[in-house]
Amino acid sequence: MWRDTLLVAGKDLRIEARSRVALSQVAPFGIVALVLFAFALGPDRAPMAKGAPGLFWVAVLFSSVLAIQRSVSVESVDGARDGLRLSGLDPAGQFLGKTLSVAAQLVVLEVVLGLGVVLLYGANIETFWLIVVSCGLGTIGLAAAGTLYGALSAGLRVKETLLPFLLLPVVAPVLLAGTRMWQAALTGGTPSNGTPWFHLLIAFDAVYLALGVVVYGPIQETA
Amino acid sequence: MTTDTSVQSPRVMWATRVIGLLALVGTGLTVWLGLWVTPPDKVQGDLVRLVYIHPGVAWVALYLAFGLAAACSLLYLWPRTRSLFWDRLAAAAVEVGVVFNVATLISGSVWGKPTWGVWWAWDARLTSTAVLLVLFLGYLALRRVPAEPEVRAKRSAFAALFAAVDVPIVHFSVLWWKTLHQGATVLNPNLSPTIHGSMAWTLLLGFVALTLAFVWMLLVRYRIGALEDFLGSGELDMALLERQSEGAGPTPEPLGTADDARAPVKASR
Numbered sequence: 001m002w003r004d005t006l007l008v009a010g011k012d013l014r015i016e017a018r019s020r021v022a023l024s025q026v027a028p029f030g031i032v033a034l035v036l037f038a039f040a041l042g043p044d045r046a047p048m049a050k051g052a053p054g055l056f057w058v059a060v061l062f063s064s065v066l067a068i069q070r071s072v073s074v075e076s077v078d079g080a081r082d083g084l085r086l087s088g089l090d091p092a093g094q095f096l097g098k099t100l101s102v103a104a105q106l107v108v109l110e111v112v113l114g115l116g117v118v119l120l121y122g123a124n125i126e127t128f129w130l131i132v133v134s135c136g137l138g139t140i141g142l143a144a145a146g147t148l149y150g151a152l153s154a155g156l157r158v159k160e161t162l163l164p165f166l167l168l169p170v171v172a173p174v175l176l177a178g179t180r181m182w183q184a185a186l187t188g189g190t191p192s193n194g195t196p197w198f199h200l201l202i203a204f205d206a207v208y209l210a211l212g213v214v215v216y217g218p219i220q221e222t223a
Numbered sequence: 224m225t226t227d228t229s230v231q232s233p234r235v236m237w238a239t240r241v242i243g244l245l246a247l248v249g250t251g252l253t254v255w256l257g258l259w260v261t262p263p264d265k266v267q268g269d270l271v272r273l274v275y276i277h278p279g280v281a282w283v284a285l286y287l288a289f290g291l292a293a294a295c296s297l298l299y300l301w302p303r304t305r306s307l308f309w310d311r312l313a314a315a316a317v318e319v320g321v322v323f324n325v326a327t328l329i330s331g332s333v334w335g336k337p338t339w340g341v342w343w344a345w346d347a348r349l350t351s352t353a354v355l356l357v358l359f360l361g362y363l364a365l366r367r368v369p370a371e372p373e374v375r376a377k378r379s380a381f382a383a384l385f386a387a388v389d390v391p392i393v394h395f396s397v398l399w400w401k402t403l404h405q406g407a408t409v410l411n412p413n414l415s416p417t418i419h420g421s422m423a424w425t426l427l428l429g430f431v432a433l434t435l436a437f438v439w440m441l442l443v444r445y446r447i448g449a450l451e452d453f454l455g456s457g458e459l460d461m462a463l464l465e466r467q468s469e470g471a472g473p474t475p476e477p478l479g480t481a482d483d484a485r486a487p488v489k490a491s492r
Contacts, residue, residue: 145385152381156368165364166382169357170389173396180400196399200392207388215381218300222378 001096004089008097012071013104021070022105027112030063034116045122052123053182057175059113061142064106064171065164068146071102072154072163081154081220091217095147099212103143110135126188134181137201138174144208145171151219177201230446239446243439249432256425273334275425279433281327285352287437288320289359289387296383299376307452310376313383314366315444317359319437324356350397351390358386372452 016022037055041047048055075081084094114131117123125131149167153159177197183189257275264271295313298304331349332342343349365382366375 148385152365152378152385158368162361162364162368166361169354169361170386172354173389173392176396176400200396200399204392207392208385211385211388215384218377219381222374222381 001090001093004093005096005100008084008089008094009100009104010097012074012098012101015074016101016105022067022109026063026066026070026105027109029066030059030109030113031116033059033062034113034120038120048121049123049186052117052121053179053186054175055121056113056117056182057138057178060106060110060138060178061168061171061175063109063113064102064142064146065167067102067105067109068143068150068167069160069163071098071147072150072159076154085220091220092213095151095212095216096209098150099140099143099147099209102147103139106139106143107135110139123186125185127185130181130185130189133198134178134185134201137198137205138178141174141201141204141208142171144205144212148208148212148216148219151216152222154220155222173200173204177204230449235442235446239439239442242435242442246432246435246439249428249435253425253429253432256421256428261421261425267338270334270337271422273330274422275429276433277327277330277334278426279429280323280330281352282430283433283437284320284323284327285355287434288316288323289355289390291441292316292320292359292362292383293387296380296387299380300384307372307376310372310380311445311448311452312441314379314448315441317362317383318444319440321356321359321363322440323433323437324352324359327352328356345401347394347398347401350400351394354393354397355390358389362386372455 034055037051037059038048041051075084114135118125146167149163149170153163153166156162177200180197253275257272261272261275263269292313295309295316299306299309299313328349331352335344336342362379362382366379368375370378
């Protein structure tokens with residue numbers, strides 16, 4: 001399973017390295033979202049800095065929908081999905097591989113957006129490790145749930161419009177937890193402010209990773 | 224493809240009608256008792272009359288309908304119990320549940336405006352209920368995508384499963400969001416803790432009546448779903464038959480001989 005995970009993740013990341021879709025389209029989209037949030041909140045820096053955690057995570061969520069759609073669409077051409085199914089790779093490994101690849105791209109995106117939040121909104125990070133933990137756990141959850149919903153919508157002609165509607169309410173807890181942990185990190189909050197959110201993110205990750213490992217094979221039959 | 228025609232059986236139709244009638248009578252009785260017989264509350268006055276409807280509607284939507292949908296989806300996914308029966312029942316439960324969920328939010332808002340002063344508050348319960356509504360609207364949107372009944376059933380069952388496991392996580396997240404964010408402020412519904420006499424009976428009757436209404440709507444919606452599938456498969460079969468008869472039928476003859484061919488039939492009448 002682990003070997004298959006690395007194979008699939010390597011394949012997707014190689015495609016990304018050659019096509020640069022995430023880097024040249026998804027990450028700039030995130031930056032555009034940050035700039036638009038700034039326009040919406042006015043030129044004052046105070047509301048921007050206050051809203052920075054939430055705006056960061058909303059930008060991440062919207063960008064993650066694009067990253068997941070990209071991850072689905074690389075399989076939808078040239079019968080790639082059928083090829084992958086015929087390859088004999090463990091479905092659980094395929095799920096983890098695609099999740100890993102999406103997560104790796106989201107981490108790069110979050111670094112870019114994090115810098116954007118600090119530079120554009122004047123957010124001041126006090127507790128750096130809280131940022132790292134929230135982004136790490138949040139990314140795994142987003143990637144796992146996203147890959148599952150991506151597989152569910154893969155065969156649909158309306159997947160571009162349906163995926164955000166299905167996925168975004170489901171990942172709302174990631175937004176809540178991530179935002180609260182970032183708020184604690186920006187105000188130099190004590191870890192106790194972040195602890196329940198930490199548990200929540202772990203639970204979210206565990207649930208969707210486990211679900212994906214179990215049902216990714218059967219779910220492909222619906223595509 | 225299995226087509227469930229038992230929904231048209233006289234016994235099922237009769238039972239559906241009886242349940243519908245009971246629901247109608249129960250609801251009517253609840254309205255009469257709730258609006259005229261029961262006394263107004265000491266604190267809330269006439270507003271308390273919403274208690275006969277709002278919790279009952281919420282019970283149907285949040286527990287009965289969505290719980291049933293989750294259970295049916297699991298039963299469909301389990302290979303031994305796989306049957307389109309569970310899929311249609313889950314679909315019917317979600318559809319009726321969404322209606323009750325909207326009714327929960329509306330009746331809650333109507334109650335919230337005079338008691339709390341706002342139509343909507345970002346309370347944990349309200350937020351969870353709203354997220355639940357969006358999750359199951361997504362389920363219904365997925366169901367509307369045209370597909371073979373088996374494919375649609377499997378896809379929908381997975382979607383219901385993914386949404387259902389999210390429900391406790393959403394619940395805790397908004398609960399903590401609320402409590403860690405700010406203390407309880409406006410949200411202190413002054414429901415009298417003890418409820419007795421005619422009020423308690425009306426409340427109970429409201430629950431029973433709304434549950435019966437749910438069951439009735441569920442049965443009717445299930446029947447419509449089954450008949451839709453039946454119609455879909457029937458149309459395909461009929462089209463296939465037509466095509467086949469076209470190929471196997473007699474070759475068209477010149478116009479002149481067509482009348483002659485019909486003539487003996489007329490004569491034999």
